[in-house]
Amino acid sequence: MIPHTEATRPEPGAHISEDSLAINVQGLSKHFGARKAVDGLTFSVPCGVIAGFIGPNGAGKTTTIRMLLGLIRPTEGTATVLGKGISHPHMYLPHIGGLIESPAFYPTLSGRKNLEVLAHLGGHPLQRVKQVLEFVGLNDRGKDLVRSYSLGMKQRLGVAMALLPDPELLILDEPANGLDPLGIIQLRDQLRTLRDQGKTILLSSHLLGELEQVSDWLVMLNQGKAVFSGPARTLVEHRGALIVEAADTIQRDLVARIATEEGYSVTQQDGSLHITCPVDWATELKKRAKETGATNITVHVREASLEESFLAMLKGAHQ
């Protein structure tokens, strides 16, 4: 499997072959009694991207991650991680690093010692401990006992733990938990560095602004199902808005009618029309406006934020 670099990272809409997928989930379900935590979930993540994994509380993100890490078995469906089926996690676990919920440490050992113990157990070279401590910015606190660490420092140590095996794929569940704003910026840079080394990162977070800045790929979950899986650009471009200024009310009404007939929501704001639609519909709108005689209009394109896209997706708004 060839990891994607800056040059080979998939472009929006590019066809992605199955063997270039780091994660491929097909119809995966996990039921806890009558509760369907994950319900026929299908999505994929290509190699070499940072994939944001988002969804409201209880959407099934952690349950999915637990299945991908081989911690629980699915009720139905299949998935592959690095090309190997999740029914045989020992085939791929040595190549992945995971951080899920609050990682467990030995509180009475130092951060460095915790990593040394894990390196020993996992058969990783001891020099990795220094490298990962430096990478997460904990080198000068490495000698301190973990029980004296702040929440953010424990999160950093958790990321260091996940990096110990120099994994091809990193699965991080809420890694920004407890990090201060500087820590979040540093984490973002660290993730980009790892991606640029060719690694794939699946990252769940409630901080949509953060995910928006760092994700190449997005998987959105709601009630155990994927409501979107694809390049991040596609989503925000698709969910944008057009702000139309017209020379007079007749032309404005003509434009409003074209958009309404197309099924898009149209509102008036400060004398302009606000059309919620894919931003690439601007060309079609201008053409049709001209045909109907609205020749003196200006169309501004406004891409939606990830938050707006996410909310619209959850409401099942017109695409």
Ligand SMILES: Nc1ncnc2c1ncn2[C@@H]1O[C@H](COP(=O)(O)OP(=O)(O)OP(=O)(O)O)[C@@H](O)[C@H]1O
């Ligand atoms: N072991 C379990 N037993 C019973 N129900 C569970 C179990 N684990 C998860 N659930 C339920 O499955 C659903 C999905 O939970 P999950 O933790 O996967 O969601 P999540 O998307 O990670 O949520 P959050 O963003 O709040 O962490 C929830 O309704 C949860 O209560």
